[in-house]
Amino acid sequence: RKEVEQDPGPFNVPEGATVAFNCTYSNSASQSFFWYRQDCRKEPKLLMSVYSSGNEDGRFTAQLNRASQYISLLIRDSKLSDSATYLCVVMREYGNKLVFGAGTILRVKS
Amino acid sequence: EAGVTQFPSHSVIEKGQTVTLRCDPISGHDNLYWYRRVMGKEIKFLLHFVKESKQDESGMPNNRFLAERTGGTYSTLKVQPAELEDSGVYFCASNHPGTGYTFGSGTRLTVV
Numbered sequence: 001r002k003e004v005e006q007d008p009g010p011f012n013v014p015e016g017a018t019v020a021f022n023c024t025y026s027n028s029a030s031q032s033f034f035w036y037r038q039d040c041r042k043e044p045k046l047l048m049s050v051y052s053s054g055n056e057d058g059r060f061t062a063q064l065n066r067a068s069q070y071i072s073l074l075i076r077d078s079k080l081s082d083s084a085t086y087l088c089v090v091m092r093e094y095g096n097k098l099v100f101g102a103g104t105i106l107r108v109k110s
Numbered sequence: 111e112a113g114v115t116q117f118p119s120h121s122v123i124e125k126g127q128t129v130t131l132r133c134d135p136i137s138g139h140d141n142l143y144w145y146r147r148v149m150g151k152e153i154k155f156l157l158h159f160v161k162e163s164k165q166d167e168s169g170m171p172n173n174r175f176l177a178e179r180t181g182g183t184y185s186t187l188k189v190q191p192a193e194l195e196d197s198g199v200y201f202c203a204s205n206h207p208g209t210g211y212t213f214g215s216g217t218r219l220t221v222v
Contacts, residue, residue, distance in 0.1 A: 002152070004152070041218075042215065043201055043213040043214060043215045043216055044153065044201070044213050045213070046210050046211070049210075087153070096158070096166070097143065097155035097158060097166060097169070098143075098145075098155065098211065099155070100145075100152045100153040100154070101152060102151065102152040103152070
């Protein structure tokens with residue numbers, strides 16, 4: 001079983017739609033959680049960190065449920081430019097290695 | 111501030127040859143990481159330097175891979191001899207303790 005599991009998609013949604021991605025992780029020692037975005041043939045870029053209290057950055061909302069070992073990302077009012085692969089990433093302790101999910105593909109269409 | 115720079119951006123080599131990838135981290139970043147994405151798989155950790163010391167090399171696939179960071183500045187990752195399964199995208203990242211990672215744009219390695 002992979003340490004970080006994501007639905008690979010693709011999620012095909014129209015502009016303006018709300019879309020949610022989920023991710024589960026198996027290592028309960030994981031300490032830090034992130035969503036990264038990766039465009040085709042580019043490097044991963046940090047989208048946002050994820051906290052138990054939930055956090056929001058504009059149209060993006062991330063949530064962590066430690067008890068269920070579950071992470072979510074909600075994108076509201078999808079834009080064409082949101083099309084990318086979204087990577088769920090966990091870290092066991094700060095400064096240590098990142099463990100990546102395989103990514104969820106989002107395609108926003110006009 | 112210059113980002114993480116990787117060279118070359120692409121490399122095509124024959125099986126059995128040697129390739130050396132280079133990473134220049136953000137200036138002053140003590141932590142430097144190498145990751146790899148093989149086709150169809152998730153990005154996986156290879157190793158972590160703190161300055162010139164290897165902090166964690168648990169992700170290195172085998173002894174055909176050698177990473178160095180002499181002087182604690184740039185790092186090299188040498189694959190010798192290269193095998194077909196080494197093909198993939200090799201990413202380097204750096205950070206200060208307590209800050210987020212910045213990834214380089216990667217080296218796409220193709221072994222034929």
